[in-house]
Amino acid sequence: MTNAPVASGDRSEGHFDHDFVRQFDRLLRWRRDVRRFTDTPLDEDLLGELIAAAELSPSVGNSQPWRWVDVRSPAPRRAVEESFIRCNAEALAGYGGQRAQHYSTLKLAGLGEAPVHLAVFCDLDSGQGHGLGRRTMPETLTYSVVTAITSFWLAARARDVGVGWISIIDPAEVCTALSVPDTWELVAYLCVGYPEREDVVPELEQSDWQARTDPADRYIVR
Amino acid sequence: MTNAPVASGDRSEGHFDHDFVRQFDRLLRWRRDVRRFTDTPLDEDLLGELIAAAELSPSVGNSQPWRWVDVRSPAPRRAVEESFIRCNAEALAGYGGQRAQHYSTLKLAGLGEAPVHLAVFCDLDSGQGHGLGRRTMPETLTYSVVTAITSFWLAARARDVGVGWISIIDPAEVCTALSVPDTWELVAYLCVGYPEREDVVPELEQSDWQARTDPADRYIVR
Numbered sequence: 001m002t003n004a005p006v007a008s009g010d011r012s013e014g015h016f017d018h019d020f021v022r023q024f025d026r027l028l029r030w031r032r033d034v035r036r037f038t039d040t041p042l043d044e045d046l047l048g049e050l051i052a053a054a055e056l057s058p059s060v061g062n063s064q065p066w067r068w069v070d071v072r073s074p075a076p077r078r079a080v081e082e083s084f085i086r087c088n089a090e091a092l093a094g095y096g097g098q099r100a101q102h103y104s105t106l107k108l109a110g111l112g113e114a115p116v117h118l119a120v121f122c123d124l125d126s127g128q129g130h131g132l133g134r135r136t137m138p139e140t141l142t143y144s145v146v147t148a149i150t151s152f153w154l155a156a157r158a159r160d161v162g163v164g165w166i167s168i169i170d171p172a173e174v175c176t177a178l179s180v181p182d183t184w185e186l187v188a189y190l191c192v193g194y195p196e197r198e199d200v201v202p203e204l205e206q207s208d209w210q211a212r213t214d215p216a217d218r219y220i221v222r
Numbered sequence: 223m224t225n226a227p228v229a230s231g232d233r234s235e236g237h238f239d240h241d242f243v244r245q246f247d248r249l250l251r252w253r254r255d256v257r258r259f260t261d262t263p264l265d266e267d268l269l270g271e272l273i274a275a276a277e278l279s280p281s282v283g284n285s286q287p288w289r290w291v292d293v294r295s296p297a298p299r300r301a302v303e304e305s306f307i308r309c310n311a312e313a314l315a316g317y318g319g320q321r322a323q324h325y326s327t328l329k330l331a332g333l334g335e336a337p338v339h340l341a342v343f344c345d346l347d348s349g350q351g352h353g354l355g356r357r358t359m360p361e362t363l364t365y366s367v368v369t370a371i372t373s374f375w376l377a378a379r380a381r382d383v384g385v386g387w388i389s390i391i392d393p394a395e396v397c398t399a400l401s402v403p404d405t406w407e408l409v410a411y412l413c414v415g416y417p418e419r420e421d422v423v424p425e426l427e428q429s430d431w432q433a434r435t436d437p438a439d440r441y442i443v444r
Contacts, residue, residue, distance in 0.1 A: 010326065013248070013252070013380065013422070014252040014420040014421075014422065015381075016245065016248075016249060016380045016382075017380075020242070020245050020249075020256040020380060021377075021380045021381055022379050023238065024249070024275075024376070024377065025241050025275055025278075025377070026235070026238075027238060027242075027246070027301040028275055028278040028279070028373055028377070029278055030235070030236040031278070039320075043413045051437065051441060052437065053224045053246075053247055053250055053435045054291070055440075056247075056250040056251055056253070057250070058253065058372075058375070058387065059254050060389060061426065061431075061432055062424055062427060062431070062432040062433075062434065063432070064434065064435060064440070065379065066440060067440050067441075067442075068230050068440060068441045068442070069442055069443075069444055070442070070443045070444070071271070071444050072310050072444065073442055073444055074260075076444050082300050087357065087358050090357065090358045091354075094353070094357065095352075099352065103354070106354075108354075108355070110258065119444075124276065128432060128435060129426075129432050130317075130321065130431065130432060131316070132313075132325070132328075132426070132432070133389045133390055134331075134389070135309065135312065135313045135316065135390070136275070136389070136390065136391060136393070136410075137310050137389040137391070137393060139364070140387075140389045142361070142365075143365075143368045143409070143410075146365045146368035146369060146372070147368060147371075147372045149369075150279070150280075150368070151250055151372065151373035151376075153280070153369075154246070154373075154376075155246065155247070155250070157238075158242060158243045159238075159243055160237065160238075165280065165282075165362075167244065167282060167355045167356070167358070167359040167362045168355055168357070168358065169358060169359070171358070171359060176398060178444050179444070184354075184405050186359075187365070188365075198236040199236075200235070200236065202284055204283065204351075204354070205284060209283070209284070209352065209354065210283055210284040210285070210350060210351050210352060211284075211353070212284065212286065213286060213350065214273065217274065217279045218277075218286070218288060218289050219273060219289075219290045219292065220289075220290070220291055221291075221292045221294055222291055222292070222293050222294065222295060222298050222341075222400050222401070
């Protein structure tokens with residue numbers, strides 16, 4: 001057999017050249033978790049474009065369980081920032097000595113500066129997909145939301161837009177602040193905007209919190 | 223302020239042109255969950271390239287908790303396939319009437335044909351990252367593995383390589399079959415190879431199991 005697949009529609013539409021592959025790998029290298037944003041606003045159509053890109057992501061049983069909450073009002077934004085401040089203080093209290101000192105110097109959110117706050121949820125109660133693929137691994141439903149967040153992140157970076165994923169928050173407080181349905185589980189709270197700087201090295205590596213380690217140690221053959 | 227960021231190194235290295243953005247969106251549109259593979263083998267260096275691309279993914283605290291198990295031996299492959307067959311039969315038994323009839327016609331795995339089986343785990347016990355970002359949302363550790371799987375999937379598709387994510391298996395059986403450490407949690411079992419056909423429409427949509435629905439219903443403003 002050959003590996004030339006049969007395509008529906010135009011064959012070349014589903015094919016990518018070597019230059020694209022090279023550039024895609026460059027996109028992966030330059031994607032960062034951004035915590036420092038300029039005050040330049042993000043165009044509403046551009047945000048729509050990023051969500052449309054993310055909507056093309058894979059989901060278990062084609063369930064499309066992601067839910068996007070564009071947080072614009074000052075009150076819920078403030079509630080989320082207060083949750084971050086408290087959770088971050090508690091996290092700091094969990095470290096001792098040098099590590100605590102180091103933690104206190106890290107900038108771990110850009111909630112005050114980011115023009116767009118996007119809370120991303122998983123609807124645990126959606127019947128879409130008719131339960132396919134979720135019986136033995138129900139966690140694939142929330143995993144589907146993570147694939148969409150990843151696509152969003154890369155689509156944003158390709159357009160010079162930075163994304164920061166904030167996890168130092170209390171999910172219950174965020175759900176309350178945003179008055180979402182009981183069946184929605186918070187997967188990520190994203191800060192979105194134009195980064196102050198671009199860098200190929202992750203900030204946690206630059207600041208010596210945690211370097212990238214050898215991939216060879218993470219691969220085994222069975 | 224302007225939105226021109228300060229870059230470390232060559233400014234143009236972190237910038238992408240309009241043509242790339244358009245092609246990246248096309249990549250998202252043509253990515254599929256593949257269950258039908260040709261018998262063309264996958265070059266070992268190419269698999270290494272895909273894992274290297276995935277290794278560039280974001281992870282909470284730079285924890286890099288993903289673990290790749292390249293499943294080559296017949297015995298664990300057979301054990302996984304048997305797990306799929308049993309779990310799939312149990313899933314079928316959970317449907318009734320027309321839905322059961324429909325489910326029985328779906329091809330939900332390509333375990334027999336795919337040249338590469340890649341089991342992807344999360345190491346729950348890795349100290350890497352020093353716990354940063356995981357105190358209130360510990361699930362971000364497994365989510366980090368999902369970001370890596372998504373990058374792997376897109377990097378593969380850009381190179382004409384198809385990926386199918388199998389979740390109709392018993393994770394405990396897969397862990398046993400692969401003799402992985404107790405602290406490793408199965409996140410995904412991937413079939414990887416050259417797809418028999420390319421299509422812009424998901425197979426579950428083509429077969430009328432579950433259509434894509436209106437993204438406008440998944441977006442709200444607060």
